[in-house]
Amino acid sequence: MREPPREVALLLNKNAFAVRPDDGDRIATLCTEAGLTVVDIVVPQSAEAMANAAARLAGEVEGLLVVGGDGALNSALAGCLGTETALGMLPRGTVNVWAREIGLPSQPERAIRALTAGTTRRVDVGRIEWPEADERSHFVLMAGLGFDGEVTRLVNRRLKRFVGFGAYVVASLAAYMRHEPYAARIEVDGAVHELELTQLVVANARRYGGNLPLAASADLADGLLDLWTLGPASKWQHAARFARIVASGSDPGDRLLPVRARSLRVSAVHEVAVQLDGDPAPPHPGPIVLSVLPGALRAWLPRR
Numbered sequence: 534m535r536e537p538p539r540e541v542a543l544l545l546n547k548n549a550f551a552v553r554p555d556d557g558d559r560i561a562t563l564c565t566e567a568g569l570t571v572v573d574i575v576v577p578q579s580a581e582a583m584a585n586a587a588a589r590l591a592g593e594v595e596g597l598l599v600v601g602g603d604g605a606l607n608s609a610l611a612g613c614l615g616t617e618t619a620l621g622m623l624p625r626g627t628v629n630v631w632a633r634e635i636g637l638p639s640q641p642e643r644a645i646r647a648l649t650a651g652t653t654r655r656v657d658v659g660r661i662e663w664p665e666a667d668e669r670s671h672f673v674l675m676a677g678l679g680f681d682g683e684v685t686r687l688v689n690r691r692l693k694r695f696v697g698f699g700a701y702v703v704a705s706l707a708a709y710m711r712h713e714p715y716a717a718r719i720e721v722d723g724a725v726h727e728l729e730l731t732q733l734v735v736a737n738a739r740r741y742g743g744n745l746p747l748a749a750s751a752d753l754a755d756g757l758l759d760l761w762t763l764g765p766a767s768k769w770q771h772a773a774r775f776a777r778i779v780a781s782g783s784d785p786g787d788r789l790l791p792v793r794a795r796s797l798r799v800s801a802v803h804e805v806a807v808q809l810d811g812d813p814a815p816p817h818p819g820p821i822v823l824s825v826l827p828g829a830l831r832a833w834l835p836r837r
């Protein structure tokens with residue numbers, strides 16, 4: 534635990550669901566009024582530009598405040614790893630799972646007040662690699678392999694900009710109609726499991742898709758990733774399961790793999806669709822390796 538930053542740079546995702554054109558100046562004013570020194574306001578034009586801006590500023594300023602959703606936070610993540618710069622956010626996205634996870638209010642004035650009275654703490658970060666393609670990425674909430682990866686690929690970005698969460702409902706129905714389970718050989722901390730999966734969630738945080746505590750006992754700072762699995766079932770069984778999850782707010786999953794892992798290697802017959810923190814990862818061939826980077830990020834947390 535450490536004192537919150539007093540000096541911040543704002544990274545604003547202008548394409549986020551709830552971001553307005555004048556938000557940069559408006560939020561900078563709110564930050565100044567709350568006693569923060571705003572040293573820079575950056576409005577990156579793409580996810581890649583967001584990542585580059587974060588990498589340039591991390592290590593230079595005490596805190597980075599991402600104004601946007603979980604996708605923008607994910608873009609800024611890599612640049613902050615291993616630095617003392619605290620990464621925080623003002624939730625202006627579609628679902629804002631990270632904000633729900635750390636108890637950050639959605640209203641900007643209240644969020645800034647909660648952050649300036651808050652703290653910073655080192656948390657784990659998940660790493661995902663496709664060794665055959667020499668590609669890698671990171672996640673702070675979760676990686677999803679299978680059905681939810683297909684859903685995020687099908688989400689219409691323009692529809693999401695205008696109707697928000699409804700775009701996920703439309704994409705889920707489309708993915709539901711065409712999804713097939715995948716056969717995979719999964720090594721979890723060296724032990725081999727051969728199985729068929731509809732969905733694998735590799736969770737760093739507890740919440741999923743909103744307020745759903747899918748990885749109910751996940752801990753952001755235990756140096757472990759929590760695994761949630763769903764095996765094959767008929768379409769109507771999956772629909773009934775989904776209804777139960779929504780109604781009850783939780784589901785232990787099918788427990789087809791150990792509950793926690795430091796690393797896993799997924800070798801599937803076909804390419805598996807992947808989502809990272811709610812956004813689709815580009816398709817890459819070959820096995821997928823997931824591991825945890827303990828305490829890799831200094832996270833800026835609100836006062837609880």
Ligand SMILES: [Mg+2]
Nearest residue numbers: 752755757758
């Ligand atoms: Mg953990």
